[in-house]
Structure formats: structure tokens, C-alpha cells
Amino acid sequence: MQDRDTVHQKSGKANFDLIYDSEDPREYFNTLGEFDYCVPRHGQRVFRSLAQSLREEKERGGDDPRELDVVDVCCSYGINAALLKHDLTLDDLYARYGSAEVAGLSGEELVEADAAFYRERQMGERPNLVGVDIAQNAVSYGVRSGLLDAGFAENLEEDEPTGELGRAVAGADLLTVTGGIGYVSERTFGKLLDRVTAGPEGSVPWVAAFTLRWVSYEEISSALSEYGLVTEKLSSHTFTQRRFTDDTERDYVLGELANMGVDTAGKEDEGWYHANFYLSRPADEAKTPVQELLAPVL
Numbered sequence: 001m002q003d004r005d006t007v008h009q010k011s012g013k014a015n016f017d018l019i020y021d022s023e024d025p026r027e028y029f030n031t032l033g034e035f036d037y038c039v040p041r042h043g044q045r046v047f048r049s050l051a052q053s054l055r056e057e058k059e060r061g062g063d064d065p066r067e068l069d070v071v072d073v074c075c076s077y078g079i080n081a082a083l084l085k086h087d088l089t090l091d092d093l094y095a096r097y098g099s100a101e102v103a104g105l106s107g108e109e110l111v112e113a114d115a116a117f118y119r120e121r122q123m124g125e126r127p128n129l130v131g132v133d134i135a136q137n138a139v140s141y142g143v144r145s146g147l148l149d150a151g152f153a154e155n156l157e158e159d160e161p162t163g164e165l166g167r168a169v170a171g172a173d174l175l176t177v178t179g180g181i182g183y184v185s186e187r188t189f190g191k192l193l194d195r196v197t198a199g200p201e202g203s204v205p206w207v208a209a210f211t212l213r214w215v216s217y218e219e220i221s222s223a224l225s226e227y228g229l230v231t232e233k234l235s236s237h238t239f240t241q242r243r244f245t246d247d248t249e250r251d252y253v254l255g256e257l258a259n260m261g262v263d264t265a266g267k268e269d270e271g272w273y274h275a276n277f278y279l280s281r282p283a284d285e286a287k288t289p290v291q292e293l294l295a296p297v298l
Contacts, residue, residue: 071196080178131151165195209279
């Protein structure tokens with residue numbers, strides 16, 4: 001397995017590239033599960049809470065209370081979609097993909113089984129979810145399993161979005177990301193916002209992002225401000241992402257945070273990556289501070 005021969009990038013962060021673009025998510029869950037990867041669990045409750053707040057905001061504005069359109073950036077296999085659209089927990093997903101029941105299935109057999117599995121667990125009130133990621137196989141799985149309503153394997157750091165992607169995200173209500181900041185930059189967000197705001201109503205979405213504490217969000221928040229978005233950092237709370245794979249990762253991150261003057265006591269010192277949370281909203285929709293908005297789920 002990839003984690004037993006971890007390769008460290010120049011950033012000091014472990015390289016899990018081999019599990020990000022398989023034909024199905026079994027190896028992804030089985031590998032990251034060994035390090036207690038858990039940020040999608042936090043994303044589930046935070047994004048669900050924000051979705052409800054967005055619905056209420058739209059109702060106050062007199063908009064038609066339709067289902068929300070969500071764009072998940074760095075969507076991978078559709079993990080966030082699984083947790084936003086279905087009556088499931090992250091532990092349920094770990095149990096499924098580590099079970100003997102699915103271990104012997106071919107990739108195609110698993111896609112078919114998963115399509116039925118997720119269809120039976122759909123929630124009545126669920127968003128329409130578009131996924132964007134550079135991993136072709138992962139995105140294909142997300143679409144074929146029914147997790148993603150649409151998916152696009154496009155590298156927006158280097159290329160312009162296709163017309164099909166632009167049409168799919170136009171008018172989106174919420175952009176989410178749990179694990180991609182640092183891999184994608186303000187270039188990706190700028191290209192997406194250009195297409196989202198090109199919708200018939202010219203609406204500007206909320207942007208909700210979990211960002212590892214040693215990765216800067218300043219350039220992205222600055223780019224978002226050009227679209228009239230005000231970014232708030234949830235200053236009272238951080239979120240565990242996963243345990244460090246080894247001392248190399250730990251020492252690198254502790255060094256980076258020390259250089260930034262960030263206190264790691266009780267967080268990274270304990271062997272875990274921690275993430276900050278940022279929420280960007282149009283100024284007239286940002287009257288309730290993010291701390292108050294998310295208080296029920298923190």
C-alpha cells in the first residue's frame with residue numbers, strides 16, 4: 001500500500017497520489033483510514049449547516065426555494081457528495097469500503113453496487129452537486145456511482161474551463177473544498193467564479209473552505225474579494241484533518257507553523273494536521289458572523 005512507502009514531496013507533505021485516481025475508492029479509504037482521515041466528517045456538518053442557512057437566505061430574498069447547486073472543488077471520488085446527499089456518516093463509508101462484501105468485486109461491479117447503495121440512502125432534501133478534480137478515474141467513479149450529478153476532470157490551474165463545465169456551474173449557490181487548498185490556488189477559484197457569476201441572474205456564491213493551518217489562504221480570499229465576497233476565518237475553532245504519517249511530516253509542519261508564529265500546542269504537537277475554516281459571502285449576506293452562524297454544529 002502507498003502509505004507503507006510514503007514519498008515526501010518538497011513541501012514535506014506525504015504523497016498519496018496513487019490512491020487519488022484509482023477506478024474506485026477502496027484503496028483511498030483503506031489507506032487514509034490508517035491515519036484517521038476525518039475532515040469530510042467536519043465538512044458534512046458544516047456544509048449541511050451552511051446549505052440550510054443559504055436556503056433561508058434565499059427565502060428571505062423571495063427566491064424560489066429550489067434545491068441548492070453546490071460545486072465541490074477537488075471532489076475526488078465524491079466523498080463530500082456522499083455525505084451531503086445521503087443518510088450516511090464517514091464511518092459508514094470506511095466500513096463499506098473496508099468490508100469483505102466489496103473486497104472481491106471488480107471495479108465495474110463495485111460501481112454498480114454503489115449506485116444501488118447510494119440510491120437507497122438518498123435524503124429528500126439534497127443539493128445538486130457538481131464535482132471538479134484533475135483525477136479522471138475518480139471523477140468518473142463519482143458520476144457513474146451517482147454521487148456526483150455532474151463531474152469534470154479538468155485542471156483549472158493550467159487550462160480554461162470547458163464550455164460544458166461553465167454551463168454546469170453557472171448560477172451555483174455554494175463552492176466547497178475540504179482538502180484541495182495548496183493544490184489549487186486563486187487561479188482555479190477565479191476561473192470558477194467567472195463561470196458561476198455568468199449565470200442568468202449573475203448571482204455570487206458562498207465559498208466554504210477548509211485549509212491546513214500552514215497553508216496561506218490570503219491570495220484566494222483576495223481574489224474572491226474581486227467578486228464582492230467578504231471572507232471570514234472561524235477564529236475560535238480548528239478541525240482535525242488526519243494524523244501525520246511519520247516524523248518527517250510532523251517536523252516539517254511544526255517548523256512551518258513556528259516560522260508563522262502559530263501556536264501548535266494541543267494541535268499539531270499532538271500528531272495531527274489541523275485545518276482552519278474560511279467562509280466567503282456577498283457583503284449583504286454576511287451580517288451574521290461565521291462563529292454565530294456555525295455555533296450549533298461546532
